[in-house]
Amino acid sequence: MADLLQFTIAGLSQGAVYALVAMGFVAVFSVSGVINLAQGEFAALGGLVALSGVGAGLPMPLALVVALLVVGLVAVLMQRLAIAPVRRMTTLVSIILTLGVSTALKALMLLLYGPQGRGLPPLPGPDLVIGGVSVRAQELWILGVTAVVAVAVTVFYDRTMLGKALRACAEQPVAARLVGISPVAAATVAFAVAGLLGAIAGVLASPIQLTQWDSGLLLGLKGFVAATLGGLVSIRGAVLGGLVLGVLESLVAGYIDSGYRDAVAFVLLIVVLVARPEGVFGRHAQARV
Amino acid sequence: MFGPVKRLAVVLAAGALLAAGCAEEQPAPGAQGGGAEDGPFRIGAVLDITGAGASLGVPERDTLTLLADQLNAEGGIDGRQVELIIEDNASTEDGAARAASKLITEDQVDILLGASRTGPSLAMRPIAESTPLPMISLAANAAIVNGSEWVFKTAQNDSVVIENIVRDAAAKGYKTLALARDASGFGEGVQQLFDEIGGPSGVSVVAVESFAPDATDFTAQMVNIRNANADAVVIWGIPPAAGLAQKAYTQLGVGKPVYQSHGIGNQVFLDTAAESADGLVAPLGRLVVADQLPADDPQKQVITDFIADYRGAYGTAPSTFAGHAYDGWQLAVDALRAAGTDPEALREHLEGVTDFVGVSGTFTMTAEDHSGLQADDLVLVTVRDRQFQLATP
Numbered sequence: 207m208a209d210l211l212q213f214t215i216a217g218l219s220q221g222a223v224y225a226l227v228a229m230g231f232v233a234v235f236s237v238s239g240v241i242n243l244a245q246g247e248f249a250a251l252g253g254l255v256a257l258s259g260v261g262a263g264l265p266m267p268l269a270l271v272v273a274l275l276v277v278g279l280v281a282v283l284m285q286r287l288a289i290a291p292v293r294r295m296t297t298l299v300s301i302i303l304t305l306g307v308s309t310a311l312k313a314l315m316l317l318l319y320g321p322q323g324r325g326l327p328p329l330p331g332p333d334l335v336i337g338g339v340s341v342r343a344q345e346l347w348i349l350g351v352t353a354v355v356a357v358a359v360t361v362f363y364d365r366t367m368l369g370k371a372l373r374a375c376a377e378q379p380v381a382a383r384l385v386g387i388s389p390v391a392a393a394t395v396a397f398a399v400a401g402l403l404g405a406i407a408g409v410l411a412s413p414i415q416l417t418q419w420d421s422g423l424l425l426g427l428k429g430f431v432a433a434t435l436g437g438l439v440s441i442r443g444a445v446l447g448g449l450v451l452g453v454l455e456s457l458v459a460g461y462i463d464s465g466y467r468d469a470v471a472f473v474l475l476i477v478v479l480v481a482r483p484e485g486v487f488g489r490h491a492q493a494r495v
Numbered sequence: 496m497f498g499p500v501k502r503l504a505v506v507l508a509a510g511a512l513l514a515a516g517c518a519e520e521q522p523a524p525g526a527q528g529g530g531a532e533d534g535p536f537r538i539g540a541v542l543d544i545t546g547a548g549a550s551l552g553v554p555e556r557d558t559l560t561l562l563a564d565q566l567n568a569e570g571g572i573d574g575r576q577v578e579l580i581i582e583d584n585a586s587t588e589d590g591a592a593r594a595a596s597k598l599i600t601e602d603q604v605d606i607l608l609g610a611s612r613t614g615p616s617l618a619m620r621p622i623a624e625s626t627p628l629p630m631i632s633l634a635a636n637a638a639i640v641n642g643s644e645w646v647f648k649t650a651q652n653d654s655v656v657i658e659n660i661v662r663d664a665a666a667k668g669y670k671t672l673a674l675a676r677d678a679s680g681f682g683e684g685v686q687q688l689f690d691e692i693g694g695p696s697g698v699s700v701v702a703v704e705s706f707a708p709d710a711t712d713f714t715a716q717m718v719n720i721r722n723a724n725a726d727a728v729v730i731w732g733i734p735p736a737a738g739l740a741q742k743a744y745t746q747l748g749v750g751k752p753v754y755q756s757h758g759i760g761n762q763v764f765l766d767t768a769a770e771s772a773d774g775l776v777a778p779l780g781r782l783v784v785a786d787q788l789p790a791d792d793p794q795k796q797v798i799t800d801f802i803a804d805y806r807g808a809y810g811t812a813p814s815t816f817a818g819h820a821y822d823g824w825q826l827a828v829d830a831l832r833a834a835g836t837d838p839e840a841l842r843e844h845l846e847g848v849t850d851f852v853g854v855s856g857t858f859t860m861t862a863e864d865h866s867g868l869q870a871d872d873l874v875l876v877t878v879r880d881r882q883f884q885l886a887t888p
Contacts, residue, residue, distance in 0.1 A: 464678075
């Protein structure tokens with residue numbers, strides 16, 4: 207029983223990181239139809255910028271803020287320079303374009319930070335052992351922050367004027383334009399949100415998993431699978447997808463063979479794409495965003 | 496209408512520039528697979544500079560660059576310069592094979608160094624054997640040199656490391672070991688070696704878990720290791736994975752004495768594992784405890800000089816992996832100096848290396864033993880307050 211709980215806790219905290227990356231995929235795709243393959247690189251960049259902030263002597267909270275700002279800016283620049291100028295954006299074009307940006311970002315990180323992985327110091331708090339189950343303070347931070355961020359993003363889309371405008375763009379582009387909502391501005395905001403979400407994921411994961419120039423690859427892939435579980439347009443689906451993927455991976459590693467851990471995401475992706483291409487958790491997704 | 500065309504033109508222009516840049520690096524035509532009578536000696540190195548082996552490959556690259564510059568500044572070998580050509584295999588097997596082929600056919604190197612890890616080294620072995628060209632691997636698994644004609648290596652064999660662990664475990668009365676090992680080439684066959692070497696002393700492995708070299712979560716493995724309830728635990732991997740595993744081991748309260756392999760001899764491990772590493776025991780080369788060695792240790796001078804040079808160039812202490820690169824380079828240069836560029840003469844010279852004092856140990860190669868190091872080339876080391884400390888007198 208303690209083992210099951212231990213695996214689940216580890217899976218949930220890992221899954222929360224996937225969930226944050228997955229929300230980034232959804233934020234961009236639901237507004238502009240772009241599958242942003244650089245989403246994982248946002249996470250890696252977030253971790254690295256925070257690291258150099260701490261290395262330069264900034265206090266931890268300030269370094270985190272700097273990381274969020276830098277990655278948010280990079281995401282907006284990416285939208286302005288690489289996505290916005292393309293007139294006929296299809297999903298395929300978006301994949302090729304964002305893959306290019308992802309490769310460029312990876313090369314940039316490799317040049318600036320070198321190939322070796324490093325970790326941020328963990329956020330403050332005691333590591334706990336409850337009934338034989340060990341819970342790290344950082345894991346609680348990951349779960350807590352992800353919960354707050356997920357609620358905030360949901361409220362943003364459901365309650366705020368800007369969020370509603372973004373949804374309007376996604377659901378009724380022509381009508382949205384008629385009432386004065388600019389699709390370009392909407393896409394820019396969507397990329398900024400995606401950048402922030404990625405940076406939060408990278409910063410939170412870094413103390414446990416280390417960050418290096420290529421750590422965005424697997425993270426982006428897992429995040430994409432999680433987002434696909436939710437049909438790519440549902441924030442709730444993305445969060446649920448991330449958590450399910452994380453726990454499933456952890457259980458497979460614990461009870462079957464740790465070598466199969468990374469295969470879980472691929473198997474899940476194939477099953478979902480064949481059986482329910484609209485997503486497992488995304489029944490009302492089209493209408494909800 | 497002109498937008499896409501202009502963009503395309505920019506891309507094409509960039510591509511042309513890149514191609515031109517590459518073209519300049521083409522070597523002058525010459526004899527296939529080295530053997531040139533004049534011009535510089537060429538040493539090719541294939542290293543895990545990016546990817547899972549980065550914490551090994553980067554210091555190795557830095558070491559080789561430093562030694563090449565030093566040698567050339569002193570006039571090279573008998574007045575001939577030595578050209579060092581380094582390729583990154585991105586920690587992949589196919590990358591290593593490609594890089595080795597490229598170094599042999601295009602750059603026509605006289606001798607091949609690398610790779611940093613076992614898997615990529617094994618991928619290079621058949622290329623060196625069939626060219627043939629002498630190759631000196633910097634990785635650990637004895638399978639790299641077992642039965643080979645042309646491949647040598649400088650990292651201590653895994654069997655030598657296991658001998659040390661088993662000896663210590665038996666002395667402390669541990670009967671059962673739980674093993675968490677690297678799932679790549681470095682951890683391949685380790686369990687069998689423990690059974691072979693541990694059998695006579697009554698030490699046996701009762702549980703095995705594996706982890707990918709780029710794994711980040713070790714909860715599953717450590718929970719299963721905890722349930723195995725062995726007398727001691729062996730974590731067999733390289734940083735950062737070995738450090739993250741050590742951390743998980745402590746956090747999940749496995750609570751048994753822990754051994755690590757010689758794969759952890761660098762600062763990255765100490766940084767990653769932090770205080771969770773306190774008290775672990777590992778057989779490591781003398782490099783990491785150079786300041787604690789007795790003055791009459793035959794390696795002391797070589798190691799101290801190397802540390803001083805490396806620190807002078809890069810501002811940090813070299814890792815044991817840097818030491819493997821140092822040894823590989825010195826053996827290669829020594830062979831080139833003595834035997835010239837004929838592959839067969841180089842091979843024969845390397846096989847005859849006797850009492851060659853290096854950083855990782857004192858090498859004595861034979862036709863059967865292309866590793867050349869023994870159990871006493873390692874010392875047992877423990878970790879206290881993020882520092883390696885000599886555990887054996």
